[in-house]
Amino acid sequence: MKKKIVIIGSGPAGLICALCCCQNGIEPSDILIIERDSEIGGTLNQCIHSGFGKSYLDEVITGTELASILSDGIRQLGIECVTNSTVLSVDKSKRIRLVSPTYGYCTIKAEAIVLAMGCREKTKGALQIGGTRPAGVFSAGAVQRIVNIKGYMPGKKTVVLGSGDLAMIVARRLTIEGGRVICVCEPKEYVEGSDEKYKECLQDFGIPLYCSHTVTKIFGKERIEAVEIAHVDKRGKAIKGTAKKIKCDSFVYQCGLVPENEIIKETGIRLDTRTRGAYVNQYFETNVKGVFTCGNAVRIHDLVDYIVEEALIVASSICKYFNKEMEKPKNVIRIKNGDRVLYSVPQHLDVYDESLEGSVIYFRVNGRYDNLLITLKCDGKEIYTREKGKMSYLETGKILITQDLAKELEKAKEIVICASEKKNGNDIDNYGKNNE
Numbered sequence: 001m002k003k004k005i006v007i008i009g010s011g012p013a014g015l016i017c018a019l020c021c022c023q024n025g026i027e028p029s030d031i032l033i034i035e036r037d038s039e040i041g042g043t044l045n046q047c048i049h050s051g052f053g054k055s056y057l058d059e060v061i062t063g064t065e066l067a068s069i070l071s072d073g074i075r076q077l078g079i080e081c082v083t084n085s086t087v088l089s090v091d092k093s094k095r096i097r098l099v100s101p102t103y104g105y106c107t108i109k110a111e112a113i114v115l116a117m118g119c120r121e122k123t124k125g126a127l128q129i130g131g132t133r134p135a136g137v138f139s140a141g142a143v144q145r146i147v148n149i150k151g152y153m154p155g156k157k158t159v160v161l162g163s164g165d166l167a168m169i170v171a172r173r174l175t176i177e178g179g180r181v182i183c184v185c186e187p188k189e190y191v192e193g194s195d196e197k198y199k200e201c202l203q204d205f206g207i208p209l210y211c212s213h214t215v216t217k218i219f220g221k222e223r224i225e226a227v228e229i230a231h232v233d234k235r236g237k238a239i240k241g242t243a244k245k246i247k248c249d250s251f252v253y254q255c256g257l258v259p260e261n262e263i264i265k266e267t268g269i270r271l272d273t274r275t276r277g278a279y280v281n282q283y284f285e286t287n288v289k290g291v292f293t294c295g296n297a298v299r300i301h302d303l304v305d306y307i308v309e310e311a312l313i314v315a316s317s318i319c320k321y322f323n324k325e326m327e328k329p330k331n332v333i334r335i336k337n338g339d340r341v342l343y344s345v346p347q348h349l350d351v352y353d354e355s356l357e358g359s360v361i362y363f364r365v366n367g368r369y370d371n372l373l374i375t376l377k378c379d380g381k382e383i384y385t386r387e388k389g390k391m392s393y394l395e396t397g398k399i400l401i402t403q404d405l406a407k408e409l410e411k412a413k414e415i416v417i418c419a420s421e422k423k424n425g426n427d428i429d430n431y432g433k434n435n436e
């Protein structure tokens with residue numbers, strides 16, 4: 001079977017990319033979306049809370065509402081979307097192997113591919129908690145799915161580990177559904193998620209938060225009966241003599257998300273060890289021509305708004321690819337992560353006939369800072385500085401390449417993004433270690 005464009009994954013990244021390809025003149029019949037779940041919409045289907053759609057629709061709606069608006073759009077255009085279908089692998093020559101109730105086991109040869117497989121939760125093994133592994137131990141995402149989609153309560157008395165937005169949203173949901181969240185433990189000294197979510201989800205519902213605490217043991221044979229929590233030091237090590245046993249019938253943990261890219265192992269696509277997504281240029285094209293990627297498969301996003309931006313970029317890049325505007329770059333500029341910068345996407349800028357003006361560099365810093373200054377150095381020369389003020393590693397920073405910046409950059413070999421901390425308003429402190 002042959003197809004012009006195959007999109008793997010039907011979360012907001014995949015669906016918005018498909019809709020925008022059609023707005024850019026691609027025939028709906030040239031697109032195939034493959035989704036392993038029974039419904040399209042991806043993570044949005046389990047997010048019944050508000051906070052989605054700002055940049056795409058200019059109104060704030062729930063995740064499920066956004067999923068339904070996008071699905072309607074796909075249906076109205078008649079874009080083929082095969083569900084319950086899992087892509088097993090993709091190879092260098094853009095052959096996709098999948099198992100599907102519609103096509104059975106088959107191979108599709110695509111002219112262009114969009115990798116939009118989202119991310120998965122890290123497993124509880126990563127936490128190395130002692131004790132047994134009885135029933136009643138869940139990841140936060142699994143609980144969100146069980147409660148919001150399946151309609152079951154995973155337990156009545158729960159201890160939650162982790163205070164990221166997802167863990168706090170889940171603690172609130174369990175409380176609204178009639179359960180009791182005994183406490184949320186956070187190994188760090190501060191709340192991991194946003195202040196807004198801490199207020200809305202924990203404070204407003206009277207759920208206690210214990211910072212500098214972790215879960216050190218799980219008790220129970222068939223079903224979980226209790227957990228042991230303990231105070232931790234700055235390095236996250238449990239402090240002797242502080243352990244406390246708490247009775248509960250469920251334990252929910254959140255220990256991070258990781259881009260889902262296992263199916264591209266055979267493609268030779270280069271992965272960034274920091275983002276765990278593919279190395280991309282400003283068009284979100286990988287090092288394999290015609291293979292693009294967007295959404296949580298590229299990096300873990302804080303907001304769908306950035307996923308929308310990426311999906312729009314990929315949709316327009318696909319048109320450029322078919323118009324042969326992206327054959328061989330005249331110059332490739334490497335983007336390096338300097339002081340306090342955790343990662344940046346894209347990882348390089350490819351200079352074709354089109355100017356770099358309008359391209360965007362997204363980045364994250366490696367901690368929480370009150371007064372940050374962001375600088376861009378081009379072949380050693382500082383060409384950009386912006387006061388960013390307060391910024392945390394949970395947020396995405398953005399540098400828009402203006403006409404003037406583009407002129408400076410186009411012949412460069414390398415640019416470095418750095419963040420320095422401004423102390424007392426004026427003194428720029430450069431004590432940070434380089435992350436390279």
Ligand SMILES: Cc1cc2nc3c(=O)[nH]c(=O)nc-3n(C[C@H](O)[C@H](O)[C@H](O)COP(=O)(O)OP(=O)(O)OC[C@H]3O[C@@H](n4cnc5c(N)ncnc54)[C@H](O)[C@@H]3O)c2cc1C
Nearest residue numbers: 009011012013036042043051086087117118295296303304
């Ligand atoms: C609990 C939670 C709360 C959030 N709250 C907010 C919020 O308030 N505001 C906001 O803006 N954002 C929020 N987000 C973020 C946002 O929902 C996600 O970042 C976004 O849905 C990711 O979109 P995506 O398309 O990249 O991936 P996903 O939505 O995860 O979609 C990826 C799809 O690919 C499919 N897939 C994967 N592998 C394969 C394969 N091999 N074959 C076929 N299909 C495959 C998956 O089944 C999935 O449907 C939240 C996220 C979570 C988890």
